[in-house]
Amino acid sequence: MxxxxxxxxxxxxxxxxxxxxxxCKGFHAATVREITKAARANVAAIHYHFGSKDRLYLxxxxxxxxxxxxxxxxxxxxxxxxxxxxxxYAYVRxxxxxxxxxNRHAWLSRLMARExxxxxxxxxxxxxxxxxxxxxxLRAIVADILGPGADAAAVARCxxxxxxxxxxxxIDRPVIARLYPENAAEIGGLDAxxxxxxxxxxxxxxxxxxxxxxPPQLEPHSGDML
Amino acid sequence: MxxxxxxxxxxxxxxxxxxxxxxCKGFHAATVREITKAARANVAAIHYHFGSKDRLYLxxxxxxxxxxxxxxxxxxxxxxxxxxxxxxYAYVRxxxxxxxxxNRHAWLSRLMARExxxxxxxxxxxxxxxxxxxxxxLRAIVADILGPGADAAAVARCxxxxxxxxxxxxIDRPVIARLYPENAAEIGGLDAxxxxxxxxxxxxxxxxxxxxxxPPQLEPHSGDML
DNA sequence: CCCCAATTTGAACACATGTTTGACGTAAGG
DNA sequence: CCTTACGTCAAACATGTGTTCAAATTGGGG
Numbered sequence: 043m044x045x046x047x048x049x050x051x052x053x054x055x056x057x058x059x060x061x062x063x064x065x066c067k068g069f070h071a072a073t074v075r076e077i078t079k080a081a082r083a084n085v086a087a088i089h090y091h092f093g094s095k096d097r098l099y100l101x102x103x104x105x106x107x108x109x110x111x112x113x114x115x116x117x118x119x120x121x122x123x124x125x126x127x128x129x130x131y132a133y134v135r136x137x138x139x140x141x142x143x144x145n146r147h148a149w150l151s152r153l154m155a156r157e158x159x160x161x162x163x164x165x166x167x168x169x170x171x172x173x174x175x176x177x178x179x180l181r182a183i184v185a186d187i188l189g190p191g192a193d194a195a196a197v198a199r200c201x202x203x204x205x206x207x208x209x210x211x212x213i214d215r216p217v218i219a220r221l222y223p224e225n226a227a228e229i230g231g232l233d234a235x236x237x238x239x240x241x242x243x244x245x246x247x248x249x250x251x252x253x254x255x256x257p258p259q260l261e262p263h264s265g266d267m268l
Numbered sequence: 269m270x271x272x273x274x275x276x277x278x279x280x281x282x283x284x285x286x287x288x289x290x291x292c293k294g295f296h297a298a299t300v301r302e303i304t305k306a307a308r309a310n311v312a313a314i315h316y317h318f319g320s321k322d323r324l325y326l327x328x329x330x331x332x333x334x335x336x337x338x339x340x341x342x343x344x345x346x347x348x349x350x351x352x353x354x355x356x357y358a359y360v361r362x363x364x365x366x367x368x369x370x371n372r373h374a375w376l377s378r379l380m381a382r383e384x385x386x387x388x389x390x391x392x393x394x395x396x397x398x399x400x401x402x403x404x405x406l407r408a409i410v411a412d413i414l415g416p417g418a419d420a421a422a423v424a425r426c427x428x429x430x431x432x433x434x435x436x437x438x439i440d441r442p443v444i445a446r447l448y449p450e451n452a453a454e455i456g457g458l459d460a461x462x463x464x465x466x467x468x469x470x471x472x473x474x475x476x477x478x479x480x481x482x483p484p485q486l487e488p489h490s491g492d493m494l
Numbered sequence: 495c496c497c498c499a500a501t502t503t504g505a506a507c508a509c510a511t512g513t514t515t516g517a518c519g520t521a522a523g524g
Numbered sequence: 525c526c527t528t529a530c531g532t533c534a535a536a537c538a539t540g541t542g543t544t545c546a547a548a549t550t551g552g553g554g
Contacts, residue, residue, distance in 0.1 A: 052531085070296040074512060084533050089513065091531095128484045135486065170446050177447050195456070199464045202444055203433045209440070210432025218428055220396050221403050230421070237483040238425045245475030246468045253471050257463040258354045260361065278502085300542060310503050315543060 053091045055081040060102040069099055107172045114140045126186040127244060133180055134208060134243070135236040141212040142232060180204065187247040200247060207239045279317045281307040286328040295325055333398045340366045352412040353470060359406055360434060360469070361462040367438040368458060403427065413473040426473060433465045 059081035063072045074095050078085050092098040114136050120129060184201045185192060192200075211218070230238070285307035289298045300321050304311050318324040340362045346355060406427045414423060437444070456464070 068294070068296065070294065073510080075510090085512085086514080086533070087531085095512065127481065131481075131483055132486060173443065174447060196464075198448055199456075199461075200468060202436060203465065203468050206433040206436025206440070207429045208432075210428060210435055214432070214435070217399065221400060222424055230425075233483070235425075237481075238422075239429070240483065241479050241481045242426060242429050242472045242476060244481050245479050246472035249471030249475050250468060253467050255353065255357075255463075255467045255470050257357055257459070257466065260358060299540080301540090311542085312504085312544075313502070316501075321542060 052081065052083045052087055056083055056087060056091060056098065057102055057105050060098050061106050064099060064102055065106075074098075110140050111172070126183055127240075129183045130187065130204075130244060130247075131236065131240040133183060134204065134239045135233070137176075137205070137208045138212060138232050138236050138239075141208065177201065177205075184247060187244070188251060191251055196250070200243075200250060203246070204239065204243045207242070211235050211239070278307065278309045278313055282309055282313060282317060282324065283328055283331050286324050287332050290325060290328055291332075300324075336366050337398070352409055353466075355409045356413065356430075356470060356473075357462065357466040359409060360430065360465045361459070363402075363431070363434045364438060364458055364462050364465075367434065403431075406430065410473060413470070414477060417477055422476070426469075426476060429472070430465065430469045433469070437461050437465070 056077065059077050060072075063077050063080060066072075074088050075085055077098075078087060081087075088095065088098055092101055120132050124132070180201045181197050184204070185197045188197060188200065282303065285303050286298075289303050289306060292298075300314050301311055303324075304313060307313075314321065314324055318327055346358050350358070407423050410427045410430070411418060411423045414426065418426075
């Protein structure tokens, strides 16, 4: 302690500052000096408390994961007898909330978003443990709406269509705003976005199984990909 | 050799190597020495041909943009009398192709994807010039399917829902694969993905206007965001 | 043949980074 | 009071970075 009581405090400040700066600038662009300055600590404090910049990054990710799960658990606090439509809306809204969290830890899930664009081996496991339970909940909701005729692949694809919309509206928000410069606010706030994604996805799920869509024959692409 | 004729060749090799390495490791993580080594050129060649690492990055982005537009133009080679459904499928397929391009320039659109996660001021303009025309095409298709009763905001949101699905299925593919480890191939190849996104989105657009969905009242979130 | 401009090269520079060191200050125990 | 352990701090270290420079190399023209 330096002193009594203060010992863990700088560690916690370091964790918070690291999460915020890592999420804003990425792992490489963020410097330990910037983090320690934001945390009002010395450069050596990182090595003392965490060992290295890498381990600090890992610790910040685990901390963010724990905080996100604590604030927005997959159950969402809904009554178990809620309709699938309500549960879908609640799931979408909670996901958007987790992705845009700006209250105490503005960076909670943005770290994970950045990880997906530039994955690091150790953290894939963390992402997996964080995303898998929530995704199971979503698939249950989707399966309920699709009905018994849907196979697992269709359920999985539709669930990812829902997640993809949410991630895009939040993560690519600066790009979307630039695409509609005249009326950037047209896209709307979080609740309007949640309503749109839920409405769009609900209509999609209801008409998915009975769709008469058959992909037309187009000129084949040169190389095989994916 | 060094002279005459070869002068532009190293510049082209530099451009190719820069695009590949920048797209794989990001701007900060990529080093000029790695790029010049991949291009079989000297470190000083970057400064000689482009002036700096930043300008090389900008040149690589513009080069990638031009190549992507040349290979997969927004018109998609469809007959002008094609149905909106066919045009939607073709647009989705072309977008997926652009995002997964692995033939000659595996990194064509991945640079843009990385830019969105970690935007740099100068390149936002490039992204804007690249994405805006294609997005106008998509909005026209979406407006056709939605019908005359849809306002601009609804069209914009639905168009972004389509784009978001495509980006998610391609960019977050490693995450999706980890979510379904038992049957990773279940999601399917590019054509299957294009068929799913088109089917999902078509059902959504057809039912969007006549949807009876009303967002249920949930406990409000603490902070206002976005 | 020799000179010239363009291009490439290896080596060095200045700087920022992550990391380490050793001293300093603060409490607790004898 | 002295010792000890722990946390903090400023300063320095080693390394890798982008950048720069002058010499070397190339092919074409007088």
